[in-house]
Amino acid sequence: MQTKRKKLQFARCAMSFERNTKSFLLNKKAASVVVSTLILTAGVLAMGIAILYWASSWGSIATRTYSTAEGNSAKAIQERIGFEYIDYRSNVLTVNVINWGTSANLTIANVYIYNNAHQYIGNYSRPTLRSISTNSLITAGLAAGGEGYFQITPSPVLASGSFYYLRIVTGRGRTFDGTFATL
Amino acid sequence: MARSLHCRSIFRNCKGYSALMATIIMVLVVMFLFYNVYMSMMSRDTDLQNIISRSQQLDADRNAEILTILNPATTGGGGFPIVVTCTLVNSGSVPIQVVRLWLKDLNSASNLPAVTISLANQNVVLQPGASASRSFQVSMPGAFSSDTFALTLVSSRGNSLTRRING
Numbered sequence: 001m002q003t004k005r006k007k008l009q010f011a012r013c014a015m016s017f018e019r020n021t022k023s024f025l026l027n028k029k030a031a032s033v034v035v036s037t038l039i040l041t042a043g044v045l046a047m048g049i050a051i052l053y054w055a056s057s058w059g060s061i062a063t064r065t066y067s068t069a070e071g072n073s074a075k076a077i078q079e080r081i082g083f084e085y086i087d088y089r090s091n092v093l094t095v096n097v098i099n100w101g102t103s104a105n106l107t108i109a110n111v112y113i114y115n116n117a118h119q120y121i122g123n124y125s126r127p128t129l130r131s132i133s134t135n136s137l138i139t140a141g142l143a144a145g146g147e148g149y150f151q152i153t154p155s156p157v158l159a160s161g162s163f164y165y166l167r168i169v170t171g172r173g174r175t176f177d178g179t180f181a182t183l
Numbered sequence: 184m185a186r187s188l189h190c191r192s193i194f195r196n197c198k199g200y201s202a203l204m205a206t207i208i209m210v211l212v213v214m215f216l217f218y219n220v221y222m223s224m225m226s227r228d229t230d231l232q233n234i235i236s237r238s239q240q241l242d243a244d245r246n247a248e249i250l251t252i253l254n255p256a257t258t259g260g261g262g263f264p265i266v267v268t269c270t271l272v273n274s275g276s277v278p279i280q281v282v283r284l285w286l287k288d289l290n291s292a293s294n295l296p297a298v299t300i301s302l303a304n305q306n307v308v309l310q311p312g313a314s315a316s317r318s319f320q321v322s323m324p325g326a327f328s329s330d331t332f333a334l335t336l337v338s339s340r341g342n343s344l345t346r347r348i349n350g
Contacts, residue, residue: 040201048208055216063223070227074234080241082341085285087297096299098282100341101241132283133301145339147283147301 076172078103083178084132084147086166091157095166095178096132096149097142105141107171113154114165121164124152141171158182245340249275250309252346255334259320260327267334267348268318273309281307284319285335288326289347298323 080101087094093113099106108129113121127150129138138148158164159182166178255269267286273279287297298321309315326332329350337343 037200041204044201044205044208048205048212051209052212052215055212056219059216059220062220066224067227070231074231077234077238078241080245080341082337082343084283084337084341084343085297085299085335089296096285098337098339098341100245100339102237132299 072172075103076170076174079106079170079172079174081106081168081170081174081176083166083176086178086180088158088180088182091153092151093154093158093180094149094151095168096147097168098147099142099144102144103172104143106146107141108150108168109171109173110169111150111152112167112169113158114167116163116165118165121156121158122154127152241340244277245342247275247277248279248338248340248342249273250279250281250336250338250342250344252334252336252344253314255346255348257328257330257332257348257350260323260330262324264320264322265326265328265332266318266320267332268316269334269346270314270316271307271309271336272314273311276311278311279309280339281309281336282339283337284321285333285337286321286323287333287335288323289331289333293325293330295323295325 078101080099082098082100084096084098085094086096095111108127109125111124111127113123115121129142129148129150130136131138132147132149138146142148161182163179163181166180168176168178170176251272251274253270253272255267257265257267259266265286267284271281282303283299283301285297285299288295300319300321302319305319307315307317327350331350332348333345334348335343335345
């Protein structure tokens with residue numbers, strides 16, 4: 001008797017489960033909401049990835065610009081000029097220099113002359129650099145460890161027996177000061 | 184009853200989900216971008232610090248150079264090359280390489296220009312505390328060994344040292 005009751009209960013449960021499952025699977029209500037959510041999510045993800053790549057390109061441009069600027073600053077920091085011999089005769093000032101830094105292609109953008117009271121005498125832009133040994137033109141700038149000289153004609157003529165300051169401004173913006181005296 | 188109905192309606196209401204998801208994704212994109220640029224800038228700053236440190240070391244080495252010229256003398260001249268002899272002493276704490284020699288005849292009568300020779304090939308290198316006697320041949324037409332000269336030696340670090348050689 002009890003077994004019969006249990007069997008009946010089990011049959012009822014099975015029928016009710018089957019009915020519920022069928023009705024759930026066959027019920028088309030809210031399917032459109034699921035589909036629309038999926039479509040929206042896919043669209044948002046696609047847009048997000050596109051925006052990610054666009055923003056990354058801007059980021060790489062910013063990174064590249066920053067790296068270039070910092071690279072130029074690094075090369076400028078490593079520039080060093082030493083004054084080997086400065087000679088003034090017949091109103092021609094010959095300045096022999098050595099690039100003892102670690103930056104190659106050191107160019108001279110400007111040369112300034114001041115008197116012993118630090119008063120401005122004159123400036124001379126882009127003097128021609130030549131090799132001390134071979135006298136050939138140096139176009140690409142002084143290599144690291146390289147030596148060269150340039151000549152300028154000061155105007156007005158420098159006074160004899162006087163002390164002067166010389167300032168060299170390199171192409172990368174560094175300045176180096178030297179001194180010389182006229183006979 | 185009214186509150187639970189209200190809460191249920193909040194959870195079941197699907198309006199605004201897409202905007203929420205888009206905002207979250209946008210924030211993630213911006214954070215990712217910021218992180219990349221920030222880390223790149225940090226690494227470049229570290230490189231710059233290293234370069235600054237190395238360039239300061241260059242200056243320190245230059246300041247540590249101490250070169251002394253002892254017993255300078257000249258022979259030759261009168262149509263022959265001037266031979267300059269001297270003893271070089273490195274009293275500093277860094278090795279010194281002398282790369283160039285300048286010789287100027289100080290006799291006002293001759294008014295000869297300064298002449299120079301490159302010593303890069305002659306390997307004039309002095310270890311800290313070392314001394315060496317060297318002689319250098321310089322072609323200076325019109326000069327005599329009895330003249331008074333100014334001898335200038337230039338090191339590879341841009342230091343120059345001048346000594347007078349009395350005739």
